[in-house]
Amino acid sequence: MIYDVAVIGAGIIGALTARELAKYKLSAVLIEKCNDVAMGTTKANSAIVHAGFDAVPGTKKAIFNVLGAELMPKVTSELSVPYRNNGSLVVAFSEEELPELQNLLERGIKNGVKDLKILSKEELLELEPNISPEAVAALHAPTAGIVCPYEFAIAATENAVTNGVEFIRNCEVKDVEVHDDYTTLITNTGDIKAKVVVNAAGVFSDDIARMFGDDTINIVARKGEYYLFDKAVGHVVFHTVFQCPTPMGKGVLVTPTVDGNLLIGPTAVDIEDKNDTSTTYEGLMEVLNKAHKSVPTIINTRDAITQFSGLRAHAKSGDFIIGFSEKAPSLYNLAGIESPGLSAAPAIAVHAAQEVANKLGLTELKEDYNPIRPQPIRFRYLDDEEMAELIKKDPRYGRIICRCETITEGEIVEAIHAPAGARDIDGVKRRTRAGMGRCQGGFCSSKVLEILARELNIPYEEVTKEGGNSRILYGRTK
Amino acid sequence: MINYDIAVIGGGPAGLAAALKAKELGIEKIIILERAETLGGILEQCIHTGFGLHYFKEELSGPEYAGRFIEELKKTDIDVRTNTMVVDISSDKVVTAVGPNEGLLKIQAKAIILAMGCRERPRGAISIPGNRPAGVMTAGTAQKYVNIHGYMPGKKIVILGSGDIGLIMARRMALEGAEVKMVCEILPYSGGLARNIVQCLDDYGIPLKLSTTVVEIHGRERVEGVTIAKVDEKMRPIKGTEEYVECDTLLLSVGLIPENELSKSAGVDINCITGGPDVDEMRETSIRGIFACGNVLQVHDLVDYVTLEAQLAAEGAAEYIKKGEEEKKYAYTVNQNGVRYIVPQKININADRDVDLYFRVCQIYKNAKVVVKIDGETVISRKKPKLAPGEMETVKLKKDMIAKLKEDSLVEISVEESL
Ligand SMILES: Cc1cc2nc3c(=O)[nH]c(=O)nc-3n(C[C@H](O)[C@H](O)[C@H](O)COP(=O)(O)OP(=O)(O)OC[C@H]3O[C@@H](n4cnc5c(N)ncnc54)[C@H](O)[C@@H]3O)c2cc1C
Numbered sequence: 001m002i003y004d005v006a007v008i009g010a011g012i013i014g015a016l017t018a019r020e021l022a023k024y025k026l027s028a029v030l031i032e033k034c035n036d037v038a039m040g041t042t043k044a045n046s047a048i049v050h051a052g053f054d055a056v057p058g059t060k061k062a063i064f065n066v067l068g069a070e071l072m073p074k075v076t077s078e079l080s081v082p083y084r085n086n087g088s089l090v091v092a093f094s095e096e097e098l099p100e101l102q103n104l105l106e107r108g109i110k111n112g113v114k115d116l117k118i119l120s121k122e123e124l125l126e127l128e129p130n131i132s133p134e135a136v137a138a139l140h141a142p143t144a145g146i147v148c149p150y151e152f153a154i155a156a157t158e159n160a161v162t163n164g165v166e167f168i169r170n171c172e173v174k175d176v177e178v179h180d181d182y183t184t185l186i187t188n189t190g191d192i193k194a195k196v197v198v199n200a201a202g203v204f205s206d207d208i209a210r211m212f213g214d215d216t217i218n219i220v221a222r223k224g225e226y227y228l229f230d231k232a233v234g235h236v237v238f239h240t241v242f243q244c245p246t247p248m249g250k251g252v253l254v255t256p257t258v259d260g261n262l263l264i265g266p267t268a269v270d271i272e273d274k275n276d277t278s279t280t281y282e283g284l285m286e287v288l289n290k291a292h293k294s295v296p297t298i299i300n301t302r303d304a305i306t307q308f309s310g311l312r313a314h315a316k317s318g319d320f321i322i323g324f325s326e327k328a329p330s331l332y333n334l335a336g337i338e339s340p341g342l343s344a345a346p347a348i349a350v351h352a353a354q355e356v357a358n359k360l361g362l363t364e365l366k367e368d369y370n371p372i373r374p375q376p377i378r379f380r381y382l383d384d385e386e387m388a389e390l391i392k393k394d395p396r397y398g399r400i401i402c403r404c405e406t407i408t409e410g411e412i413v414e415a416i417h418a419p420a421g422a423r424d425i426d427g428v429k430r431r432t433r434a435g436m437g438r439c440q441g442g443f444c445s446s447k448v449l450e451i452l453a454r455e456l457n458i459p460y461e462e463v464t465k466e467g468g469n470s471r472i473l474y475g476r477t478k
Numbered sequence: 479m480i481n482y483d484i485a486v487i488g489g490g491p492a493g494l495a496a497a498l499k500a501k502e503l504g505i506e507k508i509i510i511l512e513r514a515e516t517l518g519g520i521l522e523q524c525i526h527t528g529f530g531l532h533y534f535k536e537e538l539s540g541p542e543y544a545g546r547f548i549e550e551l552k553k554t555d556i557d558v559r560t561n562t563m564v565v566d567i568s569s570d571k572v573v574t575a576v577g578p579n580e581g582l583l584k585i586q587a588k589a590i591i592l593a594m595g596c597r598e599r600p601r602g603a604i605s606i607p608g609n610r611p612a613g614v615m616t617a618g619t620a621q622k623y624v625n626i627h628g629y630m631p632g633k634k635i636v637i638l639g640s641g642d643i644g645l646i647m648a649r650r651m652a653l654e655g656a657e658v659k660m661v662c663e664i665l666p667y668s669g670g671l672a673r674n675i676v677q678c679l680d681d682y683g684i685p686l687k688l689s690t691t692v693v694e695i696h697g698r699e700r701v702e703g704v705t706i707a708k709v710d711e712k713m714r715p716i717k718g719t720e721e722y723v724e725c726d727t728l729l730l731s732v733g734l735i736p737e738n739e740l741s742k743s744a745g746v747d748i749n750c751i752t753g754g755p756d757v758d759e760m761r762e763t764s765i766r767g768i769f770a771c772g773n774v775l776q777v778h779d780l781v782d783y784v785t786l787e788a789q790l791a792a793e794g795a796a797e798y799i800k801k802g803e804e805e806k807k808y809a810y811t812v813n814q815n816g817v818r819y820i821v822p823q824k825i826n827i828n829a830d831r832d833v834d835l836y837f838r839v840c841q842i843y844k845n846a847k848v849v850v851k852i853d854g855e856t857v858i859s860r861k862k863p864k865l866a867p868g869e870m871e872t873v874k875l876k877k878d879m880i881a882k883l884k885e886d887s888l889v890e891i892s893v894e895e896s897l
Pocket residue numbers: 008009010011012013014015031032033034037038039040041042043044045046047048049050171172173174200201202203204208222223224225266310311312313337338339340341342343344
């Protein structure tokens with residue numbers, strides 16, 4: 001069969017685009033080389049819905065960021081994804097930095113960001129008492145927010161699948177053959193044919209474009225490292241706290257996450273190897289030292305629960321690359337989507353799906369499209385009566401598997417059997433939070449492994465951490 | 479809401495001993511709540527011997543040690559609910575628990591004994607840079623895979639941290655045919671028991687590398703190796719001492735953290751050094767009628783002390799139920815030179831009994847003196863050929879010394895190095 005559209009890459013961009021495409025009467029497939037959705041940049045970033053004052057007015061970054069942030073409350077509520085409109089602050093730590101705040105304010109106004117305001121030191125400390133007393137002023141953006149990026153991509157994929165998109169995992173596009181009216185994608189698991197191909201391959205989007213003979217895109221992987229802290233210190237700040245960019249470099253941010261942890265980072269270092277998401281001693285020290293400047297009291301590594309890094313897909317040309325390739329008419333590029341890509345994603349997806357549907361001449365909408373991805377059961381948020389009733393109906397909701405986050409067997413089973421469900425331990429973790437707490441799976445990973453083996457009907461040795469060769473066990477003991 | 483005299487949270491050795499002792503003291507309605515399918519706590523996966531030398535004067539395996547208490551328990555009418563996880567404790571002693579069989583359980587207790595044990599510190603808490611592949615796990619998780627499930631978590635092993643679980647697992651993995659390359663310890667000494675270093679490493683030719691840590695983890699999907707390096711006095715890696723070690727598994731034994739999320743939600747004061755509640759000599763916490771014992775209070779290396787501590791807590795709880803809330807006046811223990819912490823943190827000056835003070839030292843000492851002072855006056859001075867952070871120490875304050883304590887008296891313990 002020949003699909004109308006194939007989307008390469010199930011990060012937030014590919015997933016939301018697939019979901020938007022599902023609104024039209026067309027056939028679509030979403031292809032991902034990893035064992036799960038959101039395995040690239042989408043699982044490792046700052047998770048901020050930027051208000052939109054950073055980007056230069058008139059750029060795609062500026063336009064889509066502001067539109068995307070506006071769509072965010074609606075899309076996240078349709079998809080039942082955690083989103084919180086906590087607002088952000090850019091803090092100036094010296095008089096010299098004040099012009100930069102003014103500059104950002106003016107840029108924001110030009111970009112159409114609402115309700116921006118510069119706060120005095122007193123106003124700032126009233127909002128955020130734990131901020132360093134060295135602070136002199138701050139730019140307040142009340143429209144900024146935070147979101148759970150991987151759950152966003154997972155929910156979008158689930159919803160796309162529910163609405164008829166096919167999802168194929170462990171399928172890597174290795175090469176393409178372009179024909180007059182369709183393209184063959186050559187993958188490790190066989191050929192896939194499609195009339196239009198959407199390139200949402202993140203840091204690899206230049207490689208995909210090159211397969212089509214489009215060599216106009218050049219992506220540099222720019223690494224950002226992070227520290228994640230226990231919920232015990234998740235409340236030291238309410239807003240997302242940025243530092244002013246200075247000639248000495250970009251600052252780091254300190255922010256709560258939607259789940260109540262504290263996140264600090266990132267660094268910014270260009271790297272050669274686009275698969276290298278290792279953390280480094282120097283990078284982690286830099287994050288700690290810089291975060292210290294914003295919030296001096298909290299940053300005690302005793303409360304750290306994990307560290308990670310993500311890769312920005314920085315296009316050498318600077319702006320997002322969105323649109324049909326000039327070299328290959330069947331290729332639609334969504335490349336160079338670095339920050340504020342997550343914030344912009346809902347708007348990029350609407351725009352891309354429209355353009356693709358127009359090109360195919362398939363703009364008729366499905367009557368039975370359902371935008372709602374139902375909220376999975378979250379045992380920890382139920383009240384006593386609801387808990388009691390749920391366990392009576394299904395005792396698996398009474399068996400708590402992850403004790404740090406209070407996640408039940410019922411929720412894990414549900415995550416495995418959801419559309420485009422979990423296939424590995426990290427997949428269960430991203431969908432349910434089992435293993436995301438302070439003990440980092442020390443207690444529950446063996447139980448999650450048992451449940452995965454049982455539900456997927458595979459032997460223990462075949463259960464992996466995140467697909468590929470990442471198996472946990474090596475056969476029986478003596 | 480169901481009413482009980484005592485609710486015991488956790489059915490490991492601490493919870494078992496506490497419940498049995500309380501029964502023996504005549505308390506009627508007792509319930510043990512345990513989240514695992516079986517009683518016994520961490521002992522169920524400790525199939526090595528080395529338990530009970532002090533308490534039973536016999537060398538038992540973990541399950542055997544627990545088994546003795548579980549047998550006793552069967553002879554009583556103590557209510558036991560396994561598969562039941564406590565999710566909340568309120569300051570007025572309402573316990574909320576959840577289980578597939580129980581559904582949602584609400585218990586009003588007169589007294590509560592906290593016996594939730596501890597958990598292992600994960601990789602993130604010690605910030606090892608590098609990749610995040612499969613094959614990095616805590617020693618306790620590996621122990622569960624090997625001893626409970628019967629599966630090998632790897633074939634070529636490096637262990638970081640020389641805590642007791644790490645040492646025990648070094649031997650266990652070696653016995654199962656894995657190649658245990660080394661145990662790295664960032665400190666200049668091991669935090670484990672001396673006997674474990676001999677029996678688990680020396681006897682198997684496994685090198686213990688002191689003042690050494692893992693500075694990077696390699697491998698995308700599964701661990702392929704680690705880089706180790708020597709550290710300076712401030713525990714910073716020394717450039718130029720890096721060494722690549724090929725392995726498929728990194729086991730972490732880098733510390734245990736008492737499991738006090740429930741205690742905190744009840745409002746119990748937590749000590750920032752032990753990570754457990756502040757308690758008096760009967761192991762009563764800052765909330766009257768809530769007691770704590772075992773690893774939830776302080777990380778123990780010997781289960782025998784856990785049992786003794788649990789019995790004390792049970793005595794305290796029984797007394798509380800029988801006599802009600804009598805006013806207590808406290809003297810306080812203070813850790814001085816060379817002492818990291820002391821349990822209990824305070825002593826009821828009307829205790830009218832001998833009180834054992836448990837403490838740990840900050841570093842290794844040879845031929846040192848342990849000195850106890852009450853309000854500045856030396857009451858005990860004892861020579862010790864060797865003191866090590868890995869071994870818990872005790873001193874006994876006799877009843878007559880306790881009788882001399884006044885409200886707010888200070889009981890200080892220090893280590894004096896003899897020259
Ligand atoms: C450090 C950092 C901080 C950031 N902070 C923010 C922020 O706070 N706010 C914000 O708005 N944005 C932020 N961003 C940007 C945001 O994370 C990205 O814009 C967004 O996640 C990009 O999503 P994506 O779908 O384009 O890429 P990805 O998530 O990388 O998805 C690409 C997918 O394509 C797959 N793929 C690649 N090649 C192939 C192939 N050949 N065949 C099949 N599949 C393939 C990959 O496996 C991957 O799953 C940040 C980025 C970084 C790195």
